[in-house]
Amino acid sequence: MFSTASQTMLNQSLFEDQDLSSQLGFFPIHSNFSSFQLGCSQSLKNLAMVPPSLAVDTPANLSEYFALKQKEEIPYQSAGSQCFSSQRSTADYWAWEEMNYPMSIKRSGGENYLGVSAMKMKKIKTRRKVREPRFCFKTMSDIDVLDDGYKWRKYGQKVVKNTQHPRSYYRCTQDNCRVKKRVERLAEDPRMVITTYEGRHIHSPSHDEDDSQVSSQITNFFW
DNA sequence: CGTATTTGACCCGCGC
DNA sequence: GCGCGGGTCAAATACG
Numbered sequence: 001m002f003s004t005a006s007q008t009m010l011n012q013s014l015f016e017d018q019d020l021s022s023q024l025g026f027f028p029i030h031s032n033f034s035s036f037q038l039g040c041s042q043s044l045k046n047l048a049m050v051p052p053s054l055a056v057d058t059p060a061n062l063s064e065y066f067a068l069k070q071k072e073e074i075p076y077q078s079a080g081s082q083c084f085s086s087q088r089s090t091a092d093y094w095a096w097e098e099m100n101y102p103m104s105i106k107r108s109g110g111e112n113y114l115g116v117s118a119m120k121m122k123k124i125k126t127r128r129k130v131r132e133p134r135f136c137f138k139t140m141s142d143i144d145v146l147d148d149g150y151k152w153r154k155y156g157q158k159v160v161k162n163t164q165h166p167r168s169y170y171r172c173t174q175d176n177c178r179v180k181k182r183v184e185r186l187a188e189d190p191r192m193v194i195t196t197y198e199g200r201h202i203h204s205p206s207h208d209e210d211d212s213q214v215s216s217q218i219t220n221f222f223w
Numbered sequence: 224c225g226t227a228t229t230t231g232a233c234c235c236g237c238g239c
Numbered sequence: 240g241c242g243c244g245g246g247t248c249a250a251a252t253a254c255g
Contacts, residue, residue: 153226154228154229155228155248155249156230156247157228157229158247160244160245167245167246169246169247173227182246
């Protein structure tokens with residue numbers, strides 16, 4: 001069902017580092033992207049992987065998956081148990097999300113460097129604040145801002161160190177909805193777009209289409 | 224003219 | 240304490 005041209009290209013890209021992916025149970029992605037700087041096993045305790053059967057490979061599928069995610073219709077899996085037990089064949093995993101509790105990790109250099117994401121988790125631990133749930137996608141697309149059914153307003157752009165592509169920051173335009181997302185391109189492969197969502201919408205997508213119909217179609221499609 | 228984007232300034236947590 | 244760097248703010252600008 002996902003045997004599209006983009007899927008093939010995506011997999012080729014993702015499989016570049018077979019060792020690390022099989023070792024960690026998820027794909028090593030752009031080392032300069034803070035949310036993906038989790039190349040150590042400890043961090044997996046705080047991640048939930050997207051089930052392979054629900055892997056999405058195109059912007060359209062991303063939109064569908066995101067819609068489901070927002071409605072909590074897709075159960076989260078604990079990466080800590082899934083990745084290192086029976087599910088060793090994790091080649092289809094390509095996205096992850098943070099679980100909503102702090103982790104105790106120590107910062108280390110090189111490939112195991114933990115970026116902002118992890119550092120903020122540490123802050124949360126000390127401040128006893130709960131971080132908004134986050135999950136992210138790696139998608140092959142010419143379009144930076146993928147249509148996920150929600151309306152976003154850009155509030156910042158930043159050139160992250162050691163990358164040539166700027167990271168863009170968006171906020172949901174809906175009143176009282178504090179969902180944010182970050183969009184950036186992979187340095188190693190500019191064809192890939194990484195979208196990170198933070199928080200959960202308090203409303204349904206503001207699309208012109210018939211949302212309920214779309215939703216039911218998606219549900220039937222997956223389950 | 225109202226709304227969205229751009230972009231430099233600013234904030235703040237972290238490591239040294 | 241200081242500097243770095245990611246994230247956010249907000250004034251200026253663009254756009255319709």
